[in-house]
Amino acid sequence: MSLSFQKYQGLGNDFLLLDNRQQPTLRLSPQEARHWCDRHFGVGADGVIFLLAGTGDCDYQMRMYNADGSVAEMCGNGIRCLAKFIFELEGRTCGETVSYRIDTLAGVMVPHIQADGQVTVDMGTPQLLAQQIPTTLTAPDAKVIEVPLTVADRPWLVTCVSMGNPHCVTFVEDVAAIPLETLGPLFEHHAVFPQRTNTEFVQVLGGDRLRMRVWERGAGMTLACGTGACATVVAAVLTGRLKADAAGQAQATVELPGGDLHIRWDVHSQHLYMTGPAVAVFRGTLDTQ
Numbered sequence: 001m002s003l004s005f006q007k008y009q010g011l012g013n014d015f016l017l018l019d020n021r022q023q024p025t026l027r028l029s030p031q032e033a034r035h036w037c038d039r040h041f042g043v044g045a046d047g048v049i050f051l052l053a054g055t056g057d058c059d060y061q062m063r064m065y066n067a068d069g070s071v072a073e074m075c076g077n078g079i080r081c082l083a084k085f086i087f088e089l090e091g092r093t094c095g096e097t098v099s100y101r102i103d104t105l106a107g108v109m110v111p112h113i114q115a116d117g118q119v120t121v122d123m124g125t126p127q128l129l130a131q132q133i134p135t136t137l138t139a140p141d142a143k144v145i146e147v148p149l150t151v152a153d154r155p156w157l158v159t160c161v162s163m164g165n166p167h168c169v170t171f172v173e174d175v176a177a178i179p180l181e182t183l184g185p186l187f188e189h190h191a192v193f194p195q196r197t198n199t200e201f202v203q204v205l206g207g208d209r210l211r212m213r214v215w216e217r218g219a220g221m222t223l224a225c226g227t228g229a230c231a232t233v234v235a236a237v238l239t240g241r242l243k244a245d246a247a248g249q250a251q252a253t254v255e256l257p258g259g260d261l262h263i264r265w266d267v268h269s270q271h272l273y274m275t276g277p278a279v280a281v282f283r284g285t286l287d288t289q
């Protein structure tokens with residue numbers, strides 16, 4: 001069987017996008033997704049994203065596998081890519097602006113395609129209680145703000161945020177000095193995170209700029225993470241490293257290895273807004289069994 005796909009990337013976080021609107025079941029199994037994401041034996045990607053027909057008051061549904069075949073509830077860079085994929089499938093033209101209501105396993109997200117091609121996504125509200133992350137680091141109904149966690153025989157102060165998916169954020173003096181490939185898997189699989197975790201190391205640069213490196217659950221070291229950038233801004237506010245302005249907006253540019261994301265947290269509504277690029281790379285055909 002042949003399956004058409006399109007490859008997209010958002011700041012180097014890359015995905016295979018499949019049009020799954022004709023059927024309710026996903027057109028690839030977790031094992032097939034893992035195979036096609038492999039950079040040597042497959043196409044190569046950080047994940048596979050499926051576009052399904054909408055239900056209720058949503059225009060479409062998004063479902064996702066990480067590169068290891070595990071299910072991810074949400075993906076910030078991925079949903080920008082999905083919005084551009086839909087824009088193209090609907091035959092829209094460059095410069096048009098449009099918003100979509102997308103059902104995800106983390107709730108309804110609303111990407112808005114701007115005239116300049118950038119995509120701003122209403123990412124919903126962060127969840128902060130330990131049971132919502134989930135983590136056993138504190139009591140289930142307590143927040144996890146700068147809580148000590150020992151990893152690789154070193155104490156770290158971690159702040160946990162769920163953007164529908166779990167994030168563990170640690171502020172450090174110098175992100176470049178962090179051995180991410182060694183530490184990342186130890187955080188991801190730590191016993192205090194029953195559903196594993198995405199892990200962000202963040203350096204405050206000043207002037208509302210944060211530099212972040214990420215180890216993603218199910219994908220490893222990636223060039224960018226949209227939900228991770230949102231979690232980072234929330235963690236920066238919770239720990240007093242970033243202040244909201246007089247209008248109640250906490251904003252930062254998050255520098256990632258793949259480029260910059262602009263994140264705004266409206267502390268009144270608690271909604272997070274992420275703005276960044278999404279670019280089509282190539283299209284192709286997967287030969288499946």
Ligand SMILES: N[C@@H](CCC[C@H](N)C(=O)O)C(=O)O
Nearest residue numbers: 072075076077165225226227
């Ligand atoms: N790259 C993503 C997050 C993808 C899902 C993540 N690996 C997870 O398992 O939660 C983003 O841009 O948010």
